[in-house]
Amino acid sequence: MFKEEDSLRKGQNVTAWKTLLAGAVSGLLARSVTAPMDTIKIRLQLTPANGLKPFGSQVMEVARGMIKNEGIRAFWKGNIPGSLLYVTYGSAQFSSYSLFNRYLGPFGLEARLHSLVVGALAGMASSILSYPFDVLRTRLVANNQMQSMTITREVHDIWRLEGLPGFFKGSIASMATITLTASIMFGTYETIRIYCDENEKTTAAHKKWELATLNHCAGTIGGVIAKITTFPLETIRRRMQFMNSNHLEKFSSHSSVYGSYKGYGFARIGLQILKQEGVSSLYRGILVALSKTIPTTFVSFWGYETAIHYLRLC
Numbered sequence: 245m246f247k248e249e250d251s252l253r254k255g256q257n258v259t260a261w262k263t264l265l266a267g268a269v270s271g272l273l274a275r276s277v278t279a280p281m282d283t284i285k286i287r288l289q290l291t292p293a294n295g296l297k298p299f300g301s302q303v304m305e306v307a308r309g310m311i312k313n314e315g316i317r318a319f320w321k322g323n324i325p326g327s328l329l330y331v332t333y334g335s336a337q338f339s340s341y342s343l344f345n346r347y348l349g350p351f352g353l354e355a356r357l358h359s360l361v362v363g364a365l366a367g368m369a370s371s372i373l374s375y376p377f378d379v380l381r382t383r384l385v386a387n388n389q390m391q392s393m394t395i396t397r398e399v400h401d402i403w404r405l406e407g408l409p410g411f412f413k414g415s416i417a418s419m420a421t422i423t424l425t426a427s428i429m430f431g432t433y434e435t436i437r438i439y440c441d442e443n444e445k446t447t448a449a450h451k452k453w454e455l456a457t458l459n460h461c462a463g464t465i466g467g468v469i470a471k472i473t474t475f476p477l478e479t480i481r482r483r484m485q486f487m488n489s490n491h492l493e494k495f496s497s498h499s500s501v502y503g504s505y506k507g508y509g510f511a512r513i514g515l516q517i518l519k520q521e522g523v524s525s526l527y528r529g530i531l532v533a534l535s536k537t538i539p540t541t542f543v544s545f546w547g548y549e550t551a552i553h554y555l556r557l558c
Contacts, residue, residue: 260339260342260343262552262555262556263335263338263339263341263342263343263552264335264338264339265335265551265555266338266547266548266551266552266555267334267335267336267337267338267339267548268331268334268335269334269547269548269551270334270338270543270544270545270547270548270551271330271331271332271333271334271335271337271544272327272330272331272334273543273544273547274330274334274539274540274543274544274547275326275327275329275330275331276327277539277540277543278536278539278540279319279320279323279326280319280320281532281535281536282326282385282536283310283318283319283320283321283322283385284303284306284307284310284319284529284532285529285532285533285536286381286382286385286386286482286529287306287310287385287386287388287529288302288303288306288528288529288532289478289479289482289483289528289529290382290385290386290482290483290486290496291306291496291498291528292498292501292517292520292521292525293520293521293522293524293525293528302528303529303531303532310388313388313390314388314389314390315390317392321384321385321387321392322380322381322382322383322384322385324395325377325378325380325381325384325395326377326381328374328377329374329377329378329381332370332373332374332377333370333371333373333374334370334544334548336366336369336370336373336374337366337367337369337370337426338366338548340365340366340369340370341362341363341366341430344361344362344365344366345358345362348361348362355434355438356431356434356435356438359430359431359433359434359435360427360428360430360431361427362430363426363427363428363429363430363431364423364424364426364427365423366426366430367419367422367423367424367425367426367427368419368422368423370422370426371415371418371419371422371423372415372419375411375412375415375418376411376412378418378485379402379410379411379412379413379485380395380398380399380402380411382482382485382486383398383402383485383486383489383491384398386486386489386491386495386496387491387495388495389494389495393491401490401491405488405490406488410488413484413485413487413488414480414481414484414485414510416510417477417480417481417484417510418481420477421474421477421478421481424470424473424474424477425470425471425473425474426470428466428469428470428473428474429463429466429467429469429470429541430466431466432462432465432466432469432470433462433463433465433466433545434462436458436459436461436462436465436466437459437462439458440455440456440458440459440462443455462545463541463542463544463545463546464537464538464541464542466541467537467538467540467541468534468537468538468541471530471533471534471537472530472534475526475527475530475533476514476526476527477514478533479517479525479526479527479528479529480510480513480514480517480526481510483502483505483513483517484505484510484513486502487502487505487506501520504516504520514526
């Protein structure tokens with residue numbers, strides 16, 4: 245076993261191709277672990293409130309309905325664009341983080357602030373590069389029919405009906421959301437890691453396990469805090485991605501609700517959801533998202549650091 249490294253720390257310099265490859269490995273591992281949970285979460289976000297409880301009970305209701313009406317394979321609908329999304333996002337996120345980490349080093353920002361700023365910039369870069377895959381995944385996951393849709397057909401429909409802007413529907417709001425998420429996640433991660441390093445020598449021997457546990461959970465804690473903070477923005481973004489779908493009336497029994505969003509921007513749609521469904525609707529799927537965040541962030545950071553370790557041996 246190797247000593248766990250922190251290649252994301254300010255001052256670290258990792259070769260660009262290694263960060264790209266390690267980030268891609270990290271994203272693909274994270275996607276493989278969480279695909280079914282991701283599908284359930286998106287289904288919940290796309291379904292307007294209908295008087296049922298917004299949290300736990302509906303998770304099982306959605307899962308049972310998918311198995312009954314669509315089969316077990318339904319949990320992996322949108323898996324190809326989803327995998328491409330995670331690989332593209334993961335490689336872009338970590339490689340751009342490493343790049344900004346290196347170039348912003350001379351500005352002399354305090355380490356925690358440095359991590360927050362670099363994380364925000366990395367989130368913006370990875371978001372815009374991977375966004376078309378996110379739109380495709382959302383629309384393929386929304387398909388509640390037994391027969392799966394093909395990526396090529398959905399690409400053709402978006403291009404024919406909406407043009408290039410259709411692949412970036414809600415992308416500005418997404419960049420703001422993901423930038424905030426990445427900033428909080430990386431900032432929290434590095435804050436905890438630095439705190440643990442600074443207190444390692446002064447902590448009593450019988451309490452070192454507490455510090456070690458906190459250190460190992462840094463990525464997960466950062467992911468959870470970021471997810472709770474930004475989840476309502478993600479829900480609005482999902483609705484924007486689906487609202488112009490050519491199959492809206494076929495896949496959703498709430499086409500009238502989506503019709504009320506027509507011509508609205510991000511903020512107006514958010515206000516419309518609050519007005520029609522209440523604040524709880526913005527958090528539909530939050531339990532699944534948090535459950536998904538824990539393995540995703542752990543696997544993501546662990547996969548990246550492990551890949552970097554072995555690539556350094558090459």
